[in-house]
Amino acid sequence: PGYDVVPAVKAVRYLPTADEERETARPTAQCRALYRDVLAQSVLLVLRDLFAADTYGALDSVVLNGFVDDVDPVTGRPATLFLATVLAPRSAVESYHLSQVSALDCLTDGLRGQLSARPDQRAPIRPGRRPDDIAGGAVVSHGTHGDPDLHEMDPLAFEQLIAELFRAMGMGAVTTERSGDGGIDVDALDPDPIRGGKIVVQVKRYRNTVPPTAVRDLYGTVQSEGANKGVLVTTSQFGPGAHRFAQGKPLTLIAGPELVDLLGRYGLRGRLGPGAGRPDAPEPADPAPDHTTLAVNWSGEAALDVCALVCKGTAVLDDDHFVFFNNPATPDGSVR
Incomplete structure (x- = not known):
């Protein structure tokens, strides 16, 4: 509903001497x-x-x-x-x-x-989360052929690119030393006097879903560093567990498609996947033959969903080893 759904008039008073109604505006x-x-x-x-x-x-x-x-x-x-x-x-x-x-x-x-x-x-x-954040074919099409492939970029160059993105957004940002960085890849400072402050940034050049443990680790880093906010940037996507943990906390999760959009918005370049943006790009290669395929067929009125629980003994390893439509692979890609 639009703002006009709220009545602009708070009260109406009748003045008998003037025989008129006088309105009082709502604050x-x-x-x-x-x-x-x-x-x-x-x-x-x-x-x-x-x-x-x-x-x-x-x-x-x-x-x-x-x-x-x-x-x-x-x-x-x-x-x-x-x-x-x-x-x-x-x-x-x-x-x-x-x-x-x-x-x-x-x-x-x-x-x-x-x-x-x-x-x-x-x-x-x-x-x-928005529909574009969900893993699928749209992820591969982000960016154009002339842009560098973020998956293949040198790790240090990728961190430098993220720091440059934060600088383009009006913040101060520097990459950290490789050793003793405390889990921080980029140190950023937002100069806004009200909502700004110290921001710790972690970058994950993943192809599979980022596990919730990475988000928990970032939150611990934010607390130990006394930062105002933590930002986790990835070339892949986040699962429901990661978003659920980040909700209500000073954490921002930037998935691959959103990262490419941000780079383009601030005049930087990057794409996801080797065939991105090319109309003549070849179809992705079939998986290597060294795998086992389990096929399930059913019919009738019942709607079934196939999932896999990857266990050690009788216990599932963790949330990321529950493979289903919204988490299509284990972190190492061994079950898809």
Whole structure:
């Protein structure tokens, strides 16, 4: 809903001596508070309806981004501005009595989501996961043939590129020494007097999904270094466990497609994959023949999903060794 959903008039008083009605305008702060509450209610409504429609219980969690198509106040160009974001687990949403909650508190405190502080002024927030972040064929097509392949780039050159990206974004940034860096690849400083400060950056040139342990390690580094924020940059993608851990913490996860988009936006170059951007690029080579393929066929009304639990003894190694549609391979690629 737009900002005009909030009535601009707070009260109407009848003046009998003048035989007229006099309106009292609603204060701006009150209008903004009411509008934020309406947006929070809208987010909770969508979450409730999504999980209610999932009668088979297939959804473990939902990432919901609320946005408006408007004009970017910085550039004056048409833009998609995100005003709300949340990663909501089914267990939390179904355990809440949504008819009794304060919508804003439930969204920001209970579900640890974010809502723009000034949605009436279209003050944007950084959205959570978007469809482009999901692994698939679109990842390979990011960038053009003339750009350097980030997967094949020298590790030191890749770190230098990330530092240059942060400098292009208006921050001070330097790469760290290879030894004794404490898990920090790039030291950045955001000069903004309100939301700025020290930022520690880790870069992971992975082809498979980044494990949640890497995000936990970054959070530990942020705390030990007394930094304001931690940023994890990768050429691959993050799984649900990584996003769930980062939610509500001073952590930013930048997946491969988003990294390529950021490089292009700030005049830098990079692509993912050898055939990216070429219409005549050959199809990816078939896997080497030294593997075993398990095929499963079924028919009937039941919808089945195939997954693999990679175990040591009788216990799964960890979350990243649960192979299914949203985590298509183990970290070492041995099971796909």
